[in-house]
Amino acid sequence: MKQRTPAYIFIPLTLLTIVLAFTMVTPVDVVPEEGFRGMVNNLVVHLSHVLKQGIVWAVLAISLVMLMIINALNKVVESHNFKKLSAEEQSEYLEESKIGYFKRLISSSYKQQTAEEEEAMILDHGFDGITELDNSLPQWWLSLFYFGVVFCITYILSYSFTSFAHSDAEYEEEMAYLDEKFDAWSKANDIDITGAINKANDPAVVADGKKLFDQNCTQCHLDGGRGGIGPNLTDGYWVNHEEDSLFKNIYHIIYDGSPKNPQMRAFGQRKELSGLAIEKIAAYVYHINQAEAELSKDDGAAEPQGDLVEDWKRK
Numbered sequence: 355m356k357q358r359t360p361a362y363i364f365i366p367l368t369l370l371t372i373v374l375a376f377t378m379v380t381p382v383d384v385v386p387e388e389g390f391r392g393m394v395n396n397l398v399v400h401l402s403h404v405l406k407q408g409i410v411w412a413v414l415a416i417s418l419v420m421l422m423i424i425n426a427l428n429k430v431v432e433s434h435n436f437k438k439l440s441a442e443e444q445s446e447y448l449e450e451s452k453i454g455y456f457k458r459l460i461s462s463s464y465k466q467q468t469a470e471e472e473e474a475m476i477l478d479h480g481f482d483g484i485t486e487l488d489n490s491l492p493q494w495w496l497s498l499f500y501f502g503v504v505f506c507i508t509y510i511l512s513y514s515f516t517s518f519a520h521s522d523a524e525y526e527e528e529m530a531y532l533d534e535k536f537d538a539w540s541k542a543n544d545i546d547i548t549g550a551i552n553k554a555n556d557p558a559v560v561a562d563g564k565k566l567f568d569q570n571c572t573q574c575h576l577d578g579g580r581g582g583i584g585p586n587l588t589d590g591y592w593v594n595h596e597e598d599s600l601f602k603n604i605y606h607i608i609y610d611g612s613p614k615n616p617q618m619r620a621f622g623q624r625k626e627l628s629g630l631a632i633e634k635i636a637a638y639v640y641h642i643n644q645a646e647a648e649l650s651k652d653d654g655a656a657e658p659q660g661d662l663v664e665d666w667k668r669k
């Protein structure tokens with residue numbers, strides 16, 4: 355007689371399978387990151403979403419009760435079958451049941467039938483001396499097979515008749531989510547010169563602005579804005595002074611470029627930078643012009659260009 359799979363193995367495994375099944379069908383508003391870390395992250399986010407649902411806990415509770423009933427029934431069947439064994443077989447069975455489940459599982463994969471056992475299992479047909487043994491399939495293999503059958507039927511039915519686990523519906527959902535995210539992004543970035551606010555007092559904005567400046571501007575204005583191909587941005591001299599306020603003037607030049615020199619291109623109009631990015635860079639340029647020391651020729655800075663604008667001199 356075969357040993358029973360212990361409750362501490364099949365109950366947690368079944369519950370885990372249920373959680374995984376829910377994980378597969380629960381939509382989550384997260385676009386997965388790439389790589390192994392992204393995969394783990396994704397799983398954690400999915401699991402936390404799943405475990406927040408009441409229905410999942412209800413299904414788990416009902417399943418737990420049913421599994422415990424099945425376990426009890428199995429026990430009854432076991433003792434019923436046990437009584438039918440001979441005394442020798444009974445003591446053998448008891449001896450075997452003392453070995454741990456995993457140890458038994460491993461040793462069972464090496465175990466071979468005795469000649470008598472095989473004799474009893476040979477099916478009543480053969481050809482050219484080739485006979486067939488009626489080995490019973492391992493329990494784990496059968497469980498996997500039945501799980502596969504149930505999964506397959508559920509999947510085909512839900513795929514055919516509902517929007518559940520349907521790739522088209524999932525695609526639509528994901529696109530709607532991305533559209534929404536993009537709309538929010540463009541709304542946040544859709545700042546023009548009238549809406550731009552000088553945030554030069556906010557160190558985080560200035561730090562962001564510096565990063566963007568280093569990526570987009572230093573090839574001409576050099577680091578710290580001391581000037582090269584483009585003018586020194588730390589001094590009080592300006593070639594272009596078209597706006598009343600210094601911040602708006604800087605924003606204007608970055609957005610629309612210089613009408614006098616095409617090398618200073620229109621980063622905003624050409625959509626190389628968003629309105630929000632320009633707001634940040636302008637805050638940084640304002641910061642180096644007003645709050646940091648002016649860089650002069652001795653610091654390797656460019657000569658003043660344009661006119662000294664009295665109103666914009668650093669205070």
Ligand code: HEC
Nearest residue numbers: 570571574583584585592593594604607612614615617618
């Ligand atoms: C390809 C070189 C180049 C790049 C890149 C460049 N600039 Fe300029 N920039 C210039 C030149 C040349 C001028 C002078 C324009 C003029 O004479 O009207 C200028 C002018 C300016 C002015 C006005 C200065 C004044 O005195 O009127 C500001 C402000 C400015 N740039 C900021 C930026 C920022 C911020 C970036 C990055 C987003 C940037 N520039 C990228 C070449 C460049």
